[in-house]
Amino acid sequence: MTYIIGEIGQNHNGSVDIAKLIIDLVNKPVKDKLFDLELPRINAIKLTKRDLSEELTNTQMNAPYNNPNSFGKTYGEHRAHLELSDKEHYEIYQYTKNLGLDFVITLCAIGTMSVLKYFQPDYLKIASRDLTNLPLLAALAETKIPMILSTGMGGKKELDQALETINKHHSKISILHCTSEYPTNPAHVNLNTIDYLFENYPGYKIGYSDHTIGISIPIAAVAKGAQIIEKHITIDREMKGTDHKGSLGPDGVWRMVRDIRLLEMSLGKKDIIIEAATQGAKKKLERSIATKRALEAGHVISEDDIHLLSPGDGFKWAEKEMIIGKKLKNQIPENELIYPKDIE
Helix, strand or coil: CCEEEEEEECCCCCCHHHHHHHHHHHCCCEEECCCCEEECCCCEEEEEECCHHHCCCHHHHHCECCCCCCCCCEHHHHHHHCCCCHHHHHHHHHHHHHCCCEEEEEECCHHHHHHHHCCCCCEEEECHHHCCCHHHHHHHHCCCCCEEEECCCCCHHHHHHHHHHHHCCCCCEEEEEECCCCCCCHHHCCCHHHHHHHHHCCCCEEEEEECCCCCHHHHHHHHCCCCEEEEEECCCCCCCCCCHHHCECHHHHHHHHHHHHHHHHHHCCCCCCCCHHHHHHHHHHCCEEEECCCECCCCECCHHHEEEECCCCCCCHHHHHHCCCCEECCCECCCCECCHHHEC
């Protein structure tokens, strides 16, 4: 089953209550009404934690940030508004786990590891911008907590260096293909990278972190074999904040999860399968050998006497030698099937 992560990130806008509301809204039952199926829900919630003392230069922190999505006069004030304390993260962690969901957290600096005194997440997520932050990767790897890497800002060289750093401590690593463009132009997605990762990084779970608008690309990624899907989620895409417009609202999350779960059911085996459920249609619609004209009892059947009509519960054309040259026991009207009981 695909592991689906709903990334709140900082779409909580600095509010624990908003974070809880997002979790409630995306955790509702997922159903397919046509076949009356209840489907597996989202698997995990993800938050992000920054340490502003390890985040930006003073120039960037003090830069004016005057736009409709700003929560402060400077970019530093804006970022500070969006940060939750360790205890607030713990509160959301408890809320998430009590609902039976996993909890994933992106830690953006060594200083943010203070939150690990309160709880151990199910996964540590590495933002693609920190793929080259080898000191952070080493510190996080020392915890032995499973890690998920996004490749969005790095190539093979950067990914290999990150894996080498983490593997010194453990190998519980997943790799997500990602394009760090917000939102991502579909022409820049390159889902075939998923195939490349499977071929070149055996032994790792491979997935996809999506920043496109809509749900079609993550569903396609699952069809390519992605074992993990990560997608930004929010209450309302029109809310104030920089990530909301590129996120899925509750209905979008519901539809994405539903369609991924239905896709998983539909993939099946590498074989040509005749499902038992098709037998009704097969009997009704497939063609069988029938009379071209009315045939009397005692008539010896020739190929000129027969053609194919539905239903499909009689002789197939490949079985015509079983009746050609045989004598009829019974009279058969025109355009009716010939059954075993009708021939000697």
